[in-house]
Amino acid sequence: DDRLPIASHTMFPKGFMFGASTAAYQVEGGWNADGKGMSIWDNITHVHPDFIRTYQNGDVADDSYHLYKEDVKALKAVGMQLYRFSISWPRILPNGRINQINQPGLDYYMNLIDELLANDITPIVALYHWDLPQALEDIGGWLNPDIAQYFEEYADLIFKTYGDKVKWWITINEAWSVINGYGSFAWAPALNLHGTGDYLAGHNLLRAHGKAYRLYQRKYSHFGGKLSMAFCGAMCLPASDAPEDIAAAERCYQFSFGWFAHPVFKGDYPPIMREMVDRNSKAEGRNVSRLPYFTQEEINEINGTVDWFGLNYYTSMMTKNGITGDNPSTLRDTEMIQYWDPSWPSTASDWVKVVPQGIRVLAKKVKEEYGNPLTIVTENGYSDHGDRDVDRIGYFESHLAEIRRAIYEDGCNIVGIAIWSIIDNFEWKDGYTVKFGIVEVDFNSPNKTRTLKKSAYWFQNYIAMHKLIQ
Numbered sequence: 252d253d254r255l256p257i258a259s260h261t262m263f264p265k266g267f268m269f270g271a272s273t274a275a276y277q278v279e280g281g282w283n284a285d286g287k288g289m290s291i292w293d294n295i296t297h298v299h300p301d302f303i304r305t306y307q308n309g310d311v312a313d314d315s316y317h318l319y320k321e322d323v324k325a326l327k328a329v330g331m332q333l334y335r336f337s338i339s340w341p342r343i344l345p346n347g348r349i350n351q352i353n354q355p356g357l358d359y360y361m362n363l364i365d366e367l368l369a370n371d372i373t374p375i376v377a378l379y380h381w382d383l384p385q386a387l388e389d390i391g392g393w394l395n396p397d398i399a400q401y402f403e404e405y406a407d408l409i410f411k412t413y414g415d416k417v418k419w420w421i422t423i424n425e426a427w428s429v430i431n432g433y434g435s436f437a438w439a440p441a442l443n444l445h446g447t448g449d450y451l452a453g454h455n456l457l458r459a460h461g462k463a464y465r466l467y468q469r470k471y472s473h474f475g476g477k478l479s480m481a482f483c484g485a486m487c488l489p490a491s492d493a494p495e496d497i498a499a500a501e502r503c504y505q506f507s508f509g510w511f512a513h514p515v516f517k518g519d520y521p522p523i524m525r526e527m528v529d530r531n532s533k534a535e536g537r538n539v540s541r542l543p544y545f546t547q548e549e550i551n552e553i554n555g556t557v558d559w560f561g562l563n564y565y566t567s568m569m570t571k572n573g574i575t576g577d578n579p580s581t582l583r584d585t586e587m588i589q590y591w592d593p594s595w596p597s598t599a600s601d602w603v604k605v606v607p608q609g610i611r612v613l614a615k616k617v618k619e620e621y622g623n624p625l626t627i628v629t630e631n632g633y634s635d636h637g638d639r640d641v642d643r644i645g646y647f648e649s650h651l652a653e654i655r656r657a658i659y660e661d662g663c664n665i666v667g668i669a670i671w672s673i674i675d676n677f678e679w680k681d682g683y684t685v686k687f688g689i690v691e692v693d694f695n696s697p698n699k700t701r702t703l704k705k706s707a708y709w710f711q712n713y714i715a716m717h718k719l720i721q
């Protein structure tokens with residue numbers, strides 16, 4: 252047995268993988284280099300610079316487009332065995348469609364993958380981490396049902412090109428964040444179609460994922476890769492023992508993680524979500540529910556389309572029964588009121604409080620809901636303004652301890668973690684002032700000098716101390 256009880260208090264199981272994550276728009280820069288097309292984040296930050304609190308953008312970022320070898324060096328220095336990065340769709344297909352392929356874009360990721368493999372670092376590759384080709388947004392983006400096919404065509408090219416070297420795939424990173432761009436002003440493309448556009452976008456994200464998965468099964472299964480989505484949401488803890496608060500926390504889970512995980516594991520939306528949105532739609536005098544229906548064919552296509560569970564966890568929220576939020580909206584449909592427990596420490600991100608026990612509750616929920624899937628924690632991290640790196644160490648220490656409890660005490664099948672993030676990078680609406688890296692990046696230096704922080708040295712030690720010999 253790999254899971255020696257004697258090691259349970261300190262060690263991770265044999266084979267457990269440590270690694271780190273980034274995303275294309277947040278690190279690459281080279282926004283128009285060598286034939287890359289525009290993404291919705293290039294567009295929104297150029298047209299509306301005030302969309303970002305600091306008026307910054309990802310035009311140059313960490314310049315990983317040119318400096319990826321420095322990133323691999325940093326990963327290697329810390330002793331990381333996994334690197335999770337994303338491919339920029341418009342770097343490969345400048346107009347989003349398969350009729351125009353940008354060879355330098357394909358070469359870039361090939362070089363990165365080869366560099367990783369030469370350093371014994373296993374790539375986990377996400378096809379979509381939010382930088383949609385602007386050309387596709389111009390024809391409706393994730394609201395356009397045809398996007399599922401465009402995504403399939405893009406996935407086909409990616410699997411064909413890198414399939415022999417990449418065994419771990421994520422189709423969509425955080426569909427629940429993507430839909431925020433359709434349901435609010437807060438995220439690109441900022442359409443604010445709350446309670447309608449978000450459900451439509453989510454529907455097409457699921458259809459796109461299903462098509463990419465089936466395509467892999469049909470054409471590329473000989474590569475033996477494993478596909479997933481990376482799921483997210485704040486973990487919802489009931490505000491009290493009252494049954495109505497426990498039920499509200501359950502709805503909260505099903506309207507975030509469950510919205511996307513339930514369909515890909517079980518073929519359709521969580522029943523409670525179906526019921527609430529249908530009921531509210533009807534009460535609003537609509538004949539058609541705001542939450543679209545899958546056809547039977549689509550259900551068959553989507554059902555059973557994850558080989559592993561990509562779990563992103565940063566924080567939790569207290570949840571109680573009640574009604575709030577725009578009418579209509581996903582929040583209002585959920586019928587919940589959320590708040591942070593005042594005892595939870597803050598971070599530099601307004602939405603992240605430090606709640607390590609939440610990751611264990613979440614992992615257990617995933618185990619129970621979906622039959623204990625193979626799980627990798629695909630994101631987990633702590634933000635500061637460059638001033639709280641010691642608290643970052645405490646964050647990781649406590650979350651890793653909860654992950655061990657989830658493994659040994661709850662029997663969760665967690666086999667690795669890719670923390671957010673190896674390097675400081677473009678933190679979306681917070682620009683470069685909010686930092687998640689364990690490696691500092693000097694954004695003012697021309698070569699974006701990378702310097703290991705204390706937390707990087709801590710991680711190096713931690714990995715050495717907590718891994719059972721392979």
Ligand code: GBH
Nearest residue numbers: 274424425428437483602630671678680687
């Ligand atoms: C992850 O998202 C992302 O995958 C990663 O790219 C990111 O850098 C990392 O977290 C750290 O932020 O502006 O108030 O509307 C985590 C989920 C989704 C949380 C978007 C913040 C917007 C908050 N995030 N959400 S707001």
